[in-house]
Amino acid sequence: MTASSTRPGPAPCGPRSAGAHAPAAGPARSAPGATSYHRLTGLTPVLAVRCAPPRRGDGWLPAADLTARPEAVRELIAHDARRGLARYGQPLRPDVAAGFGLHRFVWPVSLLFTLPWFLERRVPLLAPGDVSLRRRTEAVELTVRPTEFGCLPDDPAAGSPQARTVPDEGALAAELRRALGEFLTPVLAAFRPETRRGPRVLWAMATDAVVEGLWYAGGLLGEPERARAELSALLAPGESGGRAGSAHAPGADRRPAPAPAPFTPGAGFAPPAPGRGDASAAPGSAPDASGTDRTRASCCLVYTVEPGEMCGGCPRVTRG
Numbered sequence: 001m002t003a004s005s006t007r008p009g010p011a012p013c014g015p016r017s018a019g020a021h022a023p024a025a026g027p028a029r030s031a032p033g034a035t036s037y038h039r040l041t042g043l044t045p046v047l048a049v050r051c052a053p054p055r056r057g058d059g060w061l062p063a064a065d066l067t068a069r070p071e072a073v074r075e076l077i078a079h080d081a082r083r084g085l086a087r088y089g090q091p092l093r094p095d096v097a098a099g100f101g102l103h104r105f106v107w108p109v110s111l112l113f114t115l116p117w118f119l120e121r122r123v124p125l126l127a128p129g130d131v132s133l134r135r136r137t138e139a140v141e142l143t144v145r146p147t148e149f150g151c152l153p154d155d156p157a158a159g160s161p162q163a164r165t166v167p168d169e170g171a172l173a174a175e176l177r178r179a180l181g182e183f184l185t186p187v188l189a190a191f192r193p194e195t196r197r198g199p200r201v202l203w204a205m206a207t208d209a210v211v212e213g214l215w216y217a218g219g220l221l222g223e224p225e226r227a228r229a230e231l232s233a234l235l236a237p238g239e240s241g242g243r244a245g246s247a248h249a250p251g252a253d254r255r256p257a258p259a260p261a262p263f264t265p266g267a268g269f270a271p272p273a274p275g276r277g278d279a280s281a282a283p284g285s286a287p288d289a290s291g292t293d294r295t296r297a298s299c300c301l302v303y304t305v306e307p308g309e310m311c312g313g314c315p316r317v318t319r320g
Helices: 034-043 063-068 070-088 094-120 169-195 199-220 224-234
Strands: 047-051 122-124 131-135 140-144 149-151 163-165
Touching: 034 047, 034 094, 034 199, 047 094, 063 070, 063 131, 063 169, 070 094, 070 169, 094 122, 094 131, 094 140, 094 169, 094 199, 094 224, 122 169, 149 169, 169 199, 169 224, 199 224
Parallel strands: 047 140, 149 163
Antiparallel strands: 122 149, 131 140
């Protein structure tokens, strides 16, 4: 496993969801996404999500601080600099530590949006002021304060004041891209001076984190194939990006949205190249049982500190 990426491998599988579009139990009484967050927390020791107001102190960092205080960004990056020094026995380049820090923020936070979409067909409409996190050595804790959410017309909670109903699957996918993109835009801007990368590369890094997060969760849930299919549709190049014939972004004019902007087009899934191993797998682990490879949209730069850990799916390898 690379320093900055997480990909599904052998892991205990929880029960399958009741259906691809199953809504949460008691939708009018529980926060949107709460069922999905509870389920994920029960499946993995590396991520815990609680529905609660943002926290501060005792290691907790409100996500809004990253967009308001440059020192908060540097504090988060310092955590990865310390981890890198402990792991590799040498300091990480400052921009590399910043890239690791950005990935390790976006990876879990993006699941606050993508997992309820995947399991419940609901998109929590979150802002940085609704989220806080606390990072441990190998785990992340999150609090989230979901209120409004996007959903389909047949959702049992579609008539609630908190619901923003969209007409179809394609529109819901567009709502997910819009909501997550709006959340990440100020965060990427805050990290940009530290990573020393332009917007195009930063959005490629964010795309990798979003894909790898839901792919990992899909593996835990026993649904990696559906996760790959859903991500491929969500990030499909061109004007559709969602279900065929329903590519409309939310809004009064209902004009077709150029999907998947601002994210990098394509989820990167493909059959493995013949004879190519996967340097990103953890030593001694079994390969992905699906036989699927993934080409990352960005390079995590782990090779700058440990050349032997370059990802099998690194664009520096796969794109020559």
